[in-house]
Amino acid sequence: MKHSFFHTLALSTLFTFAGTSEAFIVNGSHLLPRLPNSPNYRIINDVNVANKPTSTALHNYARCQWSPHKDGASTGGVPTAGSSDYASAGVDNVEYAANVRPELKTATTDDHTDDIAQLSRADREAIYLLPDQSNLAQDTSIPFATTLASRGAVRVNDGLSPDIACRLRQFIDDTLESSLEEVDSFKVPRAFGFANVLEKGNRWDLLLPLFEEEASSPSSSSGVMLEAMNELLGENGKIAPILQELLGDNAILYELACLISDPGSNRQEIHPDILFDSNTETTVPLIACFVSLQDIDASMGPTVFIPGTVTEDHHRRINDEKLANEMLKHIPSNISTLGVGDCALYNPMVLHAGGGNVSNRRRRLFYFTFMNLDFQDPSNDSNPGSINPILKQRNLTLREVRECLAGSLPG
Numbered sequence: 001m002k003h004s005f006f007h008t009l010a011l012s013t014l015f016t017f018a019g020t021s022e023a024f025i026v027n028g029s030h031l032l033p034r035l036p037n038s039p040n041y042r043i044i045n046d047v048n049v050a051n052k053p054t055s056t057a058l059h060n061y062a063r064c065q066w067s068p069h070k071d072g073a074s075t076g077g078v079p080t081a082g083s084s085d086y087a088s089a090g091v092d093n094v095e096y097a098a099n100v101r102p103e104l105k106t107a108t109t110d111d112h113t114d115d116i117a118q119l120s121r122a123d124r125e126a127i128y129l130l131p132d133q134s135n136l137a138q139d140t141s142i143p144f145a146t147t148l149a150s151r152g153a154v155r156v157n158d159g160l161s162p163d164i165a166c167r168l169r170q171f172i173d174d175t176l177e178s179s180l181e182e183v184d185s186f187k188v189p190r191a192f193g194f195a196n197v198l199e200k201g202n203r204w205d206l207l208l209p210l211f212e213e214e215a216s217s218p219s220s221s222s223g224v225m226l227e228a229m230n231e232l233l234g235e236n237g238k239i240a241p242i243l244q245e246l247l248g249d250n251a252i253l254y255e256l257a258c259l260i261s262d263p264g265s266n267r268q269e270i271h272p273d274i275l276f277d278s279n280t281e282t283t284v285p286l287i288a289c290f291v292s293l294q295d296i297d298a299s300m301g302p303t304v305f306i307p308g309t310v311t312e313d314h315h316r317r318i319n320d321e322k323l324a325n326e327m328l329k330h331i332p333s334n335i336s337t338l339g340v341g342d343c344a345l346y347n348p349m350v351l352h353a354g355g356g357n358v359s360n361r362r363r364r365l366f367y368f369t370f371m372n373l374d375f376q377d378p379s380n381d382s383n384p385g386s387i388n389p390i391l392k393q394r395n396l397t398l399r400e401v402r403e404c405l406a407g408s409l410p411g
């Protein structure tokens with residue numbers, strides 16, 4: 001969702017020189033895999049478990065899910081987060097505490113001051129946030145739209161059925177494979193396959209087709225995308241009424257993608273997706289809806305949201321590490337440990353971050369973002385929004401998307 005300077009270069013170069021320029025794009029996550037700390041690794045896949053020798057696996061690294069692995073043999077050798085094996089597999093205790101053991105916070109900060117100084121800014125942020133962290137919980141006593149407008153984030157359970165979530169998960173895993181292959185082999189410009197996510201190691205922001213025409217290969221079926229969108233935004237969808245109330249039916253589809261973070265992905269620094277805009281103090285400019293495609297527990301690096309931070313002051317502080325750390329020590333945050341099909345909706349101006357995945361499971365957040373028609377499109381070359389450029393050109397409104405969904409239903 002957030003993009004870097006490199007993306008500006010990549011995008012402009014791609015659009016200018018098409019195929020020849022692609023060799024230039026070396027900042028893609030799959031080209032620069034980040035190896036976990038552990039001595040041996042093994043490919044883990046939700047469906048198949050394949051053992052491959054480390055020396056031959058670099059190219060496959062980005063395509064597969066890896067986990068710290070002690071004995072190089074069976075699934076039984078995979079230490080899980082929280083087990084004593086986990087620490088001995090080379091995962092630093094402080095990082096581990098920051099990710100999955102909030103109760104260790106006091107001991108960690110008192111006993112490991114030097115270690116903390118060695119951490120990345122993102123891991124330091126996590127430690128400061130820990131004391132007040134709780135799960136993002138659904139609260140049905142207050143209308144979802146009210147919570148979203150006042151706090152900047154809200155949880156809605158069971159937005160997507162487990163069956164569609166499972167099929168979408170498979171579609172997304174297949175699309176990741178094919179998009180990596182197409183981009184690697186220069187068949188498709190990177191900007192049509194991926195957005196430029198923060199903390200790229202083992203993490204992708206995969207652009208998704210809504211209709212067949214945006215799918216790069218004719219064989220890739222996006223039918224399940226329409227079914228999923230229909231469950232969320234169609235007649236009985238739980239998400240549509242919230243968007244309609246806060247953004248109106250003319251809201252524009254601004255993003256459609258899936259955030260994928262594999263084992264070994266690092267925590268992101270806390271950030272907003274778009275800059276604070278004082279014109280939006282009384283209105284919500286955009287709403288992003290994350291839909292969990294599997295259960296997400298604390299070890300998988302759930303999103304951290306810091307409610308109530310859609311203000312100029314919070315944005316000013318997060319841009320200065322000293323001010324930010326002081327702020328983070330005193331502000332409650334929520335981690336978005338979601339069940340399969342559960343949704344986290346947020347105002348992209350609220351401060352948040354993806355966590356580090358210290359589990360042995362892939363985390364996938366399917367998402368779409370709609371933008372209030374009256375709000376000036378915040379996309380620019382360095383942050384173009386995570387949407388396939390062909391789909392973006394269609395400028396579809398929420399109403400039109402819902403009409404398309406109704407028309408696409410069988411019978």
Ligand SMILES: O=C(O)CCC(=O)C(=O)O
Nearest residue numbers: 001002198259303353354
């Ligand atoms: O992975 C997540 O949970 C959030 C990711 C995110 O905020 C981003 O990539 O901008």
